[in-house]
Amino acid sequence: xxxLENVTKRFPGGQEALSGLSLSVDKGEMVFVTGHSGxxxxxxxxxxxxxxxxxxxxVVVDGQNTSRVKRRRIPAYRxxxxxxxxxxxxxYDRPVFDNVxxxxxxxxxxxxEAGRKVRAALDQVGLLHKEKQRPETLSAGEQQRVGIAxxxxxxxxxxxxxxxxxxxxxELSLEVMRIFRRFNEVGVxxxxxxxxxxxxxxxxCRRIALEDGRLQQVxxxxxxxxx
Amino acid sequence: MAVTRNADAVAPxxxxxxxxxxxxxxxxxxxxxxxxxxxxxxxxxxxxxxxAVTLALPxxxxxxxxxxxxxxxxxxxxxxxxxxLKQETGEEAAAGLARLIEQRADVxxxxxxxxxxxxxxxxxxxxxxxxxxxxxxxxxxHTLVVRPSAGNTSASLILLQEELGNLPETxxxxxxxxxxxxxxxxxxxxxxxxxxxAALLGIAIVVIIGNTIRLDIENRRDExxxxxxxxxxxxxVRRPFLWTGFWYGLAGGLLALGLVYxxxxxxxxxxxxxxxxxxxxxxxxxxxxxxxxxxxxxGVFLGLFGSWFTAARHMRRIEPR
Numbered sequence: 001x002x003x004l005e006n007v008t009k010r011f012p013g014g015q016e017a018l019s020g021l022s023l024s025v026d027k028g029e030m031v032f033v034t035g036h037s038g039x040x041x042x043x044x045x046x047x048x049x050x051x052x053x054x055x056x057x058x059v060v061v062d063g064q065n066t067s068r069v070k071r072r073r074i075p076a077y078r079x080x081x082x083x084x085x086x087x088x089x090x091x092y093d094r095p096v097f098d099n100v101x102x103x104x105x106x107x108x109x110x111x112x113e114a115g116r117k118v119r120a121a122l123d124q125v126g127l128l129h130k131e132k133q134r135p136e137t138l139s140a141g142e143q144q145r146v147g148i149a150x151x152x153x154x155x156x157x158x159x160x161x162x163x164x165x166x167x168x169x170x171e172l173s174l175e176v177m178r179i180f181r182r183f184n185e186v187g188v189x190x191x192x193x194x195x196x197x198x199x200x201x202x203x204x205c206r207r208i209a210l211e212d213g214r215l216q217q218v219x220x221x222x223x224x225x226x227x
Numbered sequence: 228m229a230v231t232r233n234a235d236a237v238a239p240x241x242x243x244x245x246x247x248x249x250x251x252x253x254x255x256x257x258x259x260x261x262x263x264x265x266x267x268x269x270x271x272x273x274x275x276x277x278x279a280v281t282l283a284l285p286x287x288x289x290x291x292x293x294x295x296x297x298x299x300x301x302x303x304x305x306x307x308x309x310x311x312l313k314q315e316t317g318e319e320a321a322a323g324l325a326r327l328i329e330q331r332a333d334v335x336x337x338x339x340x341x342x343x344x345x346x347x348x349x350x351x352x353x354x355x356x357x358x359x360x361x362x363x364x365x366x367x368x369h370t371l372v373v374r375p376s377a378g379n380t381s382a383s384l385i386l387l388q389e390e391l392g393n394l395p396e397t398x399x400x401x402x403x404x405x406x407x408x409x410x411x412x413x414x415x416x417x418x419x420x421x422x423x424x425a426a427l428l429g430i431a432i433v434v435i436i437g438n439t440i441r442l443d444i445e446n447r448r449d450e451x452x453x454x455x456x457x458x459x460x461x462x463x464v465r466r467p468f469l470w471t472g473f474w475y476g477l478a479g480g481l482l483a484l485g486l487v488y489x490x491x492x493x494x495x496x497x498x499x500x501x502x503x504x505x506x507x508x509x510x511x512x513x514x515x516x517x518x519x520x521x522x523x524x525x526g527v528f529l530g531l532f533g534s535w536f537t538a539a540r541h542m543r544r545i546e547p548r
Contacts, residue, residue, distance in 0.1 A: 079458035
């Protein structure tokens with residue numbers, strides 16, 4: 001699903017966020033990216049979402065080489081990917097329903113069909129009863145779930161999440177992870193950046209550890225799902 | 228793609244036609260943009276008012292020129308020719324000539340002013356009475372005042388003037404058209420000036436709308452970023468701003484029409500009084516349907532152009548960070 005080959009990202013200041021990184025995520029996998037802040041987690045996700053382009057190397061997502069995606073085609077490309085953000089990035093001037101419906105409105109889905117899909121997505125994150133409320137009246141955990149509902153409403157094959165539990169307490173974090181897990185069970189590929197190693201280990205998923213823009217050698221016992 | 232189609236075949240979903248969806252989407256955005264304007268009535272009204280005044284100004288001046296033209300045009304056809312006959316022409320011959328000219332199709336009436344009467348009038352009006360009495364004989368010729376019929380064009384008037392000038396009895400034909408021609412030349416200059424002024428004001432409207440849309444875009448920057456992040460195209464994020472420009476232009480055009488009509492309404496009384504004084508049938512020519520439609524059309528066009536110009540520039544710049 002995701003394939004990085006010798007990817008380097010250098011910023012105009014000369015600072016390197018990723019240095020010759022190669023990695024692969026298979027279809028249907030749920031993979032975590034860990035590392036300290038500045039290790040390159042966010043940059044990795046931004047390259048996949050085509051917010052940035054690599055200085056060197058190739059990023060291939062679902063068979064598409066992102067360096068061949070023209071600027072004009074970026075919106076269509078992004079519509080295939082669900083994205084969840086640490087700060088939710090909700091629109092606070094409209095109710096929950098409209099927030100979740102946004103990807104469908106952008107894709108030009110008809111009114112009735114959109115309504116059905118939005119309710120299904122809200123049901124999956126347990127917020128069906130709050131569709132008419134405004135995001136600012138919701139708790140941080142609920143807002144993040146609205147963000148997740150928006151990311152999955154158009155049923156993407158790939159979901160990327162940047163520190164989705166960064167602002168949540170352990171209990172809420174676990175719940176968000178459980179939601180992700182359920183999507184994974186129905187075949188969605190997930191790539192989640194997180195620094196919450198304890199939580200990741202409880203879930204028993206593969207972990208890609210980054211350090212200074214390179215893969216860090218993870219000691220074998222730490223990835224043992226049975227621990 | 229084939230996979231999706233297969234899936235649809237298994238579980239058919241009733242879809243509206245693409246055109247219907249496109250239309251519904253546009254209507255949704257249009258109403259949304261209008262709602263946004265209505266929610267800030269004061270600032271919206273200010274901009275609409277500026278656009279309306281800017282549109283109404285050239286429209287009103289144009290209307291004034293149009294009226295001046297139609298009034299002076301009616302003078303144009305009612306110009307009298309004065310034919311001064313040769314001194315040796317007798318009074319009988321002159322009166323006969325007057326009757327002859329009157330029978331022409333392009334002449335409405337001819338009044339004959341004999342030399343004697345002309346002298347009497349002149350004595351009375353000029354105050355040179357005593358001096359004129361001393362003249363051995365009457366220096367004034369017989370005069371025929373010819374009023375052409377209303378059906379004449381300017382070309383046929385020139386022809387008539389020539390023919391009257393070629394009569395053996397004619398000394399000189401005087402037509403007082405020069406000042407009318409000058410007046411028309413002035414009107415032409417005013418028209419040109421309106422065209423130039425209107426073009427400048429049009430630019431002003433584009434700048435005003437563009438600036439308003441720019442502020443609007445700045446205010447909604449986060450929203451645009453998030454929407455683009457989710458996969459919205461430039462066209463998608465631009466659409467509400469184009470509709471905002473459209474509404475500004477439409478409202479401005481309608482209000483401009485209202486202002487012009489209100490101005491006409493205010494002028495109706497004074498003009499009727501003036502017409503009464505001159506015992507003339509003067510009515511202000513109002514705007515034609517085409518002119519009214521043109522004002523609204525220009526408003527909408529400038530609104531769309533201003534917003535499109537600004538939105539296209541800024542949308543490309545705002546990218547998710």
